[in-house]
Amino acid sequence: MTDFTPDGLVVGRRVRQLRKARGWTLQDLADRVERAPSALSMLENGRREPKLSLLHALAAAFDVPVGDLLGTTPLDRRAELEVALQRAQDTALYRALRLPEVRPGPRVPTPVLEALLGLHAELARQATTRQATPEEARRANTELRALMRERGNYFAQVETAAADLLRRAGHGGGPLTERDITAMAARLGFALHREVDLPHAARSVIDLKHRRIFLPHARDGRGHGSRQVALQALGHLVLGHAEPAGYADFLRQRVEVNYFAAAALVPESSAVPLLRTAKAERDIAVEDLRDAFAVSYETAAHRFTNLATEHLGIPVHFMRIHVSGAIHKAYENDGVRFPTDVTGAIEGQPVCRNWTARAVFSRPGHSGAYQQYTDTPGGTYWCTAIVEPGESGDFSVSIGVPYAHVRWFRGRDTPERGTSRCPEGPCCRTPPPELAERWAGSVLASARAHTHLLAALPPGTFPGVDDTEVLRFLEARTPRLGAVGLADASG
Numbered sequence: 001m002t003d004f005t006p007d008g009l010v011v012g013r014r015v016r017q018l019r020k021a022r023g024w025t026l027q028d029l030a031d032r033v034e035r036a037p038s039a040l041s042m043l044e045n046g047r048r049e050p051k052l053s054l055l056h057a058l059a060a061a062f063d064v065p066v067g068d069l070l071g072t073t074p075l076d077r078r079a080e081l082e083v084a085l086q087r088a089q090d091t092a093l094y095r096a097l098r099l100p101e102v103r104p105g106p107r108v109p110t111p112v113l114e115a116l117l118g119l120h121a122e123l124a125r126q127a128t129t130r131q132a133t134p135e136e137a138r139r140a141n142t143e144l145r146a147l148m149r150e151r152g153n154y155f156a157q158v159e160t161a162a163a164d165l166l167r168r169a170g171h172g173g174g175p176l177t178e179r180d181i182t183a184m185a186a187r188l189g190f191a192l193h194r195e196v197d198l199p200h201a202a203r204s205v206i207d208l209k210h211r212r213i214f215l216p217h218a219r220d221g222r223g224h225g226s227r228q229v230a231l232q233a234l235g236h237l238v239l240g241h242a243e244p245a246g247y248a249d250f251l252r253q254r255v256e257v258n259y260f261a262a263a264a265l266v267p268e269s270s271a272v273p274l275l276r277t278a279k280a281e282r283d284i285a286v287e288d289l290r291d292a293f294a295v296s297y298e299t300a301a302h303r304f305t306n307l308a309t310e311h312l313g314i315p316v317h318f319m320r321i322h323v324s325g326a327i328h329k330a331y332e333n334d335g336v337r338f339p340t341d342v343t344g345a346i347e348g349q350p351v352c353r354n355w356t357a358r359a360v361f362s363r364p365g366h367s368g369a370y371q372q373y374t375d376t377p378g379g380t381y382w383c384t385a386i387v388e389p390g391e392s393g394d395f396s397v398s399i400g401v402p403y404a405h406v407r408w409f410r411g412r413d414t415p416e417r418g419t420s421r422c423p424e425g426p427c428c429r430t431p432p433p434e435l436a437e438r439w440a441g442s443v444l445a446s447a448r449a450h451t452h453l454l455a456a457l458p459p460g461t462f463p464g465v466d467d468t469e470v471l472r473f474l475e476a477r478t479p480r481l482g483a484v485g486l487a488d489a490s491g
Contacts, residue, residue: 007070009046009086011055013079014069016044018062033057045103046086081113088120138345140248144255145346149333152309155259159306161238162263175294176265181230184264185213188237192230193477199469199487204233206486207474214473228261228299235260236486243486257488259306266293266303272311275304278408279312285410286384286399287369297386298397305331305399314405317381321357323394325350334402337378339423350429352422356383357398359418371411373403374418382406382414 019029026037026044033040035054042048050069059066082104088094089101104113169184185192190211198205198216205214213233215226235241235257244250266289274292278284290300301318308314315334322328327346330338339349351358356372363370371384383400406412421427470487 008049009083011050011069012044012046032061138343140251142344144251153305154310158259159263159268162260199473202487203229204488231261231264232257262303265295283410284408301397301399317400319357319398321351321396352420353428354418354420356385357396360385360396371414372416376420377424
């Protein structure tokens with residue numbers, strides 16, 4: 001049974017309305033329910049949580065069902081305004097201004113309440129539409145990563161949505177083809193169009209008015225990127241996304257459509273039996289997911305993090321690391337300690353040279369998967385990594401688990417071992433004392449600036465996308481007709 005917590009603000013306003021409708025004072029009601037008037041005053045103002053025993057006593061005094069006190073909507077417009085103002089003043093946004101609280105008592109005229117709520121709405125609008133600074137983006141991403149950790153990176157509603165669309169499109173199993181994706185779009189009432197001149201900052205543009213989805217041409221012959229981008233666009237539609245309310249909402253949508261695409265490319269119903277069989281045989285390998293569903297290693301690794309904890313009981317971490325050592329993406333629910341900045345963000349932080357994710361770059365030719373045990377202050381982890389090319393250089397994609405779970409994986413017999421004290425103590429970024437002493441005061445180095453970490457995303461309806469460019473793109477493809485589009489920013 002799920003515990004039910006009454007909404008104290010709404011209950012309080014209902015009690016006040018019922019009391020006044022009967023012409024009772026607080027003392028009159030207090031005498032009927034055998035409570036102190038001060039306690040009832042705090043209840044009516046939403047400052048005391050209503051207990052079930054008191055709710056039953058109040059319902060008996062008013063001669064109404066208890067359900068009338070627990071309804072989700074206030075009794076009248078005035079009560080609705082009072083509740084809304086109290087909630088607006090309780091937000092972190094308003095508290096940060098350090099302004100006094102306005103008590104929405106009976107002497108405050110209704111037009112004043114309406115004006116105050118209008119000001120609060122505008123304050124919230126301006127806060128959510130300002131351009132996303134790097135700090136804002138990093139904080140939002142940190143909060144989202146905490147949610148993913150809490151859920152074991154498994155989102156049942158997205159799994160269900162992907163499985164339902166596959167079923168409706170008649171997908172019979174095996175690798176998802178372009179024809180399957182076209183059928184999925186058709187089931188949603190949309191047509192796919194591939195364009196060579198898609199707005200440069202958008203990875204897709206959805207014309208909701210004319211039910212068209214514009215996509216870039218595939219960049220590789222296998223179509224991995226092409227399929228994923230198309231499925232991400234479909235994910236926006238299936239998951240009911242609208243214009244993002246702010247940068248945090250934009251990031252949440254990105255995570256959800258990436259998850260949706262992976263769930264369609266590697267369906268839960270097919271992948272879980274394969275993984276369970278591999279676990280029983282102590283032969284789990286991300287490469288098997290990659291090959292079975294004809295996806296990239298990174299997609300297979302992401303998908304493994306979705307399913308490993310939920311279905312196999314295995315905690316796991318994932319990293320995508322640039323050859324320079326900087327983290328581009330990472331996820332963990334196995335206790336591994338990633339390097340972070342003061343906000344808790346991991347993006348752009350340097351990974352220890354002794355971790356598998358970086359040690360893999362030292363292998364000649366970067367061929368095949370590389371496994372290694374790494375002793376860290378938080379315990380020993382086994383990881384497997386592969387190097388893949390990227391637009392800005394090579395990247396490693398790695399999956400790791402605590403030592404207690406390595407028995408389920410192929411490659412556990414590796415002799416490779418490393419030791420890392422990062423980020424707690426001196427390790428790979430601290431030069432040997434004799435080297436530091438020999439060069440002390442004799443070196444100046446200029447860092448290569450990563451401008452994407454310094455620049456704010458351009459403001460607009462969709463962060464990072466030029467609204468004018470998107471609308472002109474749609475207008476050029478819709479003669480004499482206006483168009484409304486949903487754009488997904490490149491990233």
